[in-house]
Amino acid sequence: TQLLKQSPQFLSIQEGENLTVYCNSSSVFSSLQWYRQEPGEGPVLLVTVVTGGEVKKLKRLTFQFGDARKDSSLHITAAQTGDTGLYLCAGAYAGGTSYGKLTFGQGTILTVHP
Amino acid sequence: EAGVAQSPRYKIIEKRQSVAFWCNPISGHATLYWYQQILGQGPKLLIQFQNNGVVDDSQLPKDRFSAERLKGVDSTLKIQPAKLEDSAVYLCASRHRKTEAFFGQGTRLTVV
Secondary structure (H helix, E strand, O other), X not given: OOOOEEEOOEEEEEOXXXXXXXXXXXXXXXXXXXXXXXXXXXXXXXXXXXXXXXXXXXXXXXXXXXXXXXEEEEEEOOOOHHHOEEEEEEEEOOOHHHOOOEEEOOOEEEXXXX | OOOOEEEOOEEEXXXXXXXXXXXXXXOOOXXXXXXXEXXXXXXXEEEEEEOOEEEEOOOOOOOOEEXXXXXXXXXXXXXXXXXXXXXXXEEEEEEOOOOOEEEOOOEEEEEO
């Protein structure tokens, strides 16, 4: 079974704090994507990481792909109330019968309090 | 560029009734996915199409769920008969080769 485990499942913090969300698997991915989803909407892509060890920054968000391409992390610096939402990681498989398959973690619900 | 379109946005039905959802992917995207998302959880893949062929439907409850993608463009997902546990958001996504997947807004289904 190909599983993606996200942690923590819930995160409640004050505005201005930093946080990290983790995404782990025993499978190797060709790429890993992070999405943010607000209530009543579909997931919106934040970033795609492809190369092992890759680090990408998007304003206050930093994404890292593990060297072995099995895990990833999302770090938010100085969280704002607008960061509140469901954060999802999704791994894409490259080969065999799983080609193109996109598997999601269970998500991290982030609440940032003013 | 137009995004993934889904309809309806909301649907309320009684258990044992039938329901169908429609998805129009981004033009030129060969891969189309249907996901089921329970409130507060990550999306679960139901079926993946490559053009009009099924690539993966291992998690589709085939006794009640069916999906088709005629002509490799639009797709429909049907539930017949619906159960209470089918209440969820049904998301459609499309993807072009190795690029990222883009999602529609989803259809929120409530089975009462």
